[in-house]
Amino acid sequence: MVRCVESRPKRFFLFLGLLLGFLLLSTGLRADQVHDGDVAPRGNPDGQVDIADALILQRIASGLITPTADELIHGDIAPICNQDGIIDVSDALVAIRLATGQLTLDLTPPVITITSHNNNDTVYNANVTISGAINDSTASVYVNGTPATVSNGTYSAGVTLGAGPNTIIVDAIDTCQNQSQLQITLNYSTGPTNVSGNIITNTAWSVAGSPYIVGGNLTVNPGITLTVEQGTEVKIGSTYGLIVNGSLVINGAESSPVTFTSNAAVKAAGDWQG
Ligand SMILES: [Ca+2]
Ligand SMILES: [Ca+2]
Incomplete structure (x- = not known):
C-alpha cells in the first residue's frame, strides 16, 4: 500500500501564511510607523484624528481595552516629539488637542539636497567638503555619522575618502524625530x-x-x-x-x-x- 504524505515544509509555510494573514487582519497593521494619533475606527483608521481617536486612547489608558501593536505606535503621541512607548492619559489629552485643532504635530521629514557633488563624481583629493540645502532650521544633519555645520538653510561637513568608490550618506533629523536620508557614491582617484x-x-x-x-x-x-x-x-x-x-x-x-x-x-x- 502506498500512502501519500504531505511534506512538512509545505504545511509549515501554509501555517505561517495563515498566521500572518490573521495577525494583519486582527491588528489592522499599517506599513508606516507614524506617531500621529490615528487609531479610530479600530482596525480601520481613517487618516484623521478626531474625538473618536481620543476616546479609544482614553479607554487604552484606563486599561479598558488592550492596544494592538499598531495602536501602540500610532497612539503614542505624548510627550510630543519624544514618545515614551506607552499610552497613558497624556496621549489621550494630546489627541483631544489635535481633535479640537489646538495643536498640530510635525510629521514632515526635513528635505535635504547635496549640491557640492553629483552621484558617481570622481575627485582627486582625499579630503572633500559635502554640502547642500536643508529646509528645516531645527534639523540636525549628519554626513557619514558626523554632525555637519548647519546655518542659513545650508549644511556642510568634511569627509576623508579612501581610494576608489566611497559611499556618502547624509541624514537629516528634526526635533520631532522625522528623518530623511540621501546617498551618493564619490570616487577618489589617486591618478593620473x-x-x-x-x-x-x-x-x-x-x-x-x-x-x-x-x-x-x-x-x-x-x-x-x-x-x-x-x-x-x-x-x-x-x-x-x-x-x-x-x-x-x-x-x-x-x-x-x-x-x-x-x-x-x-x-x-x-x-x-x-
Ligand atoms: Ca482616526
Ligand atoms: Ca506616550
Whole structure:
C-alpha cells in the first residue's frame, strides 16, 4: 500500500501564511510607523484624528481595552516629539488637542539636497567638503555619522575618502524625530597614472587610479587580461596605440561608464590608434 504524505515544509509555510494573514487582519497593521494619533475606527483608521481617536486612547489608558501593536505606535503621541512607548492619559489629552485643532504635530521629514557633488563624481583629493540645502532650521544633519555645520538653510561637513568608490550618506533629523536620508557614491582617484610598454601580468584599472595616461604604445601580452573597471577614464597620447594580444575586458556601467579619449589638448579624430 502506498500512502501519500504531505511534506512538512509545505504545511509549515501554509501555517505561517495563515498566521500572518490573521495577525494583519486582527491588528489592522499599517506599513508606516507614524506617531500621529490615528487609531479610530479600530482596525480601520481613517487618516484623521478626531474625538473618536481620543476616546479609544482614553479607554487604552484606563486599561479598558488592550492596544494592538499598531495602536501602540500610532497612539503614542505624548510627550510630543519624544514618545515614551506607552499610552497613558497624556496621549489621550494630546489627541483631544489635535481633535479640537489646538495643536498640530510635525510629521514632515526635513528635505535635504547635496549640491557640492553629483552621484558617481570622481575627485582627486582625499579630503572633500559635502554640502547642500536643508529646509528645516531645527534639523540636525549628519554626513557619514558626523554632525555637519548647519546655518542659513545650508549644511556642510568634511569627509576623508579612501581610494576608489566611497559611499556618502547624509541624514537629516528634526526635533520631532522625522528623518530623511540621501546617498551618493564619490570616487577618489589617486591618478593620473602613467602607463606604457608591455602589460605582462593580469591587470585591473579602476577609478582609484583614473585617469590612465597612455604615454607610449601599450601592449597587452598574449594570455594576459587587462580589465578596465567602471568609471575609469583612459587617455591615449597622440599617435600611440593600445595593442591587445591578450584580452581587454571593459566593465562599464550605464551610470558609471568607461571612457577612452585622446590626451591631446585639442582632440581630433584619429589622435590615437585603437
Ligand atoms: Ca482616526
Ligand atoms: Ca506616550
